[in-house]
Amino acid sequence: MLETMNTHQAGASSANGLDIVEIRSQIIDIPTVRQHKLSSLSTTQQNYVLVRVRTSNGVEGIGEAATLGGPRWSEESVESIKATVDRYLAPAVLGERADRFEHVAALMDRAAKRNTAAKSAVESALFDAVGKTLGVPASTLLGGAVRDRMRVFWTLASGDVGQEIDEAEQKLAQRKHNAFKVKIGAQEPDADMRRMERLAAALDGRATLIVDANQAWDETTAVRCLERLHAVGVTLVEQPLPAWNVAGMARLRGRAQVPLMADEAIFSEHDALAVGAAGAADVVSLKLVKHGGLLGTKRVAAVAEAAGIGLYGGCLLESSVGAAAHLQVFATLRNLDWHCEHFGPQILRDDLVTAPIAYDNFEVLLPSGPGLGVVLDEEKVRHYAREA
Ligand SMILES: O=C(O)C[C@H]1C=CC(=O)O1
Numbered sequence: 001m002l003e004t005m006n007t008h009q010a011g012a013s014s015a016n017g018l019d020i021v022e023i024r025s026q027i028i029d030i031p032t033v034r035q036h037k038l039s040s041l042s043t044t045q046q047n048y049v050l051v052r053v054r055t056s057n058g059v060e061g062i063g064e065a066a067t068l069g070g071p072r073w074s075e076e077s078v079e080s081i082k083a084t085v086d087r088y089l090a091p092a093v094l095g096e097r098a099d100r101f102e103h104v105a106a107l108m109d110r111a112a113k114r115n116t117a118a119k120s121a122v123e124s125a126l127f128d129a130v131g132k133t134l135g136v137p138a139s140t141l142l143g144g145a146v147r148d149r150m151r152v153f154w155t156l157a158s159g160d161v162g163q164e165i166d167e168a169e170q171k172l173a174q175r176k177h178n179a180f181k182v183k184i185g186a187q188e189p190d191a192d193m194r195r196m197e198r199l200a201a202a203l204d205g206r207a208t209l210i211v212d213a214n215q216a217w218d219e220t221t222a223v224r225c226l227e228r229l230h231a232v233g234v235t236l237v238e239q240p241l242p243a244w245n246v247a248g249m250a251r252l253r254g255r256a257q258v259p260l261m262a263d264e265a266i267f268s269e270h271d272a273l274a275v276g277a278a279g280a281a282d283v284v285s286l287k288l289v290k291h292g293g294l295l296g297t298k299r300v301a302a303v304a305e306a307a308g309i310g311l312y313g314g315c316l317l318e319s320s321v322g323a324a325a326h327l328q329v330f331a332t333l334r335n336l337d338w339h340c341e342h343f344g345p346q347i348l349r350d351d352l353v354t355a356p357i358a359y360d361n362f363e364v365l366l367p368s369g370p371g372l373g374v375v376l377d378e379e380k381v382r383h384y385a386r387e388a
């Protein structure tokens, strides 16, 4: 049973100034530098919900929930996330202490089932407010950073292989990315396999290549394609089958020579346990929007590790706000052996912060300031806000 523990009843008055006094949310739309095509959607604009939590000491914490193509990557859209935050999550946690992360998370779980992206934006803002108040990065509140930079993938997803080869060459020349995830499944499998053969030949020996089919295939198609992907040197295949087909993933893994990554199949720690028990994945892609926040991400990572599943730092094309929140938690994971993909800030035409996330020598850098480590550029927020 969830105990009632507001500041008054717990006798923990607002002495530390961390009572949650206001929660606001805003929809933000930012165009991308090019079309981004997944198996089931295509977008030229990223949509976010920016959440601000103000505590009684006057500090404002920020968090972001990213979506991809409306409610098509998962069931939450920016419109539904904003409604959930405003109508259900905010009233449930107003007056609570921002530094009681687990208690606030439990209250949010009681107020709304799933809605993990909405919860993750609120929780990110709490970590930001508390970190700023205490003068420590969010990673310190999560156990402390074990790394301050991570190898970072770029996603090739225009579907035009000539453009994709040029884009990869550019990233290699800039020493920003030498690892690429290719989005497949939007076209016929044979066309995708020819595309992968061309990409692999063009980048031969100079880059790591992985693919993400975003649930596009059935099992027989996947068996056929995995052989060809292995033959061209693809090192990881993400979510080839529908999220529900955990048994199919396990069968596929039994015959495949290339490791498999679960993405849409693992939202909760219970999903991670089930995938682990079925032997259905080698790696899991971790995302705040799936796991309900930073603490949920650590829980899923722990269950996955206990099942022998490796960790990959996933993204949903976040701006520097959401990317910073992910990097704060990824920095605390002892074994991030499959690296991360927080290229989001680079695919946007613009960003929401004064100093965007930095990249150097094929790695993304953990921001070093307090909280999430980024500061909103209010001018940019006003410009990209859907409504004033
Ligand atoms: O992994 C996904 O399914 C979502 C996202 C991450 C990178 C990208 O291009 O799309």
Ligand SMILES: [Mn+2]
Pocket: 212, 214, 238, 239, 263, 264, 285
């Ligand atoms: Mn994916």
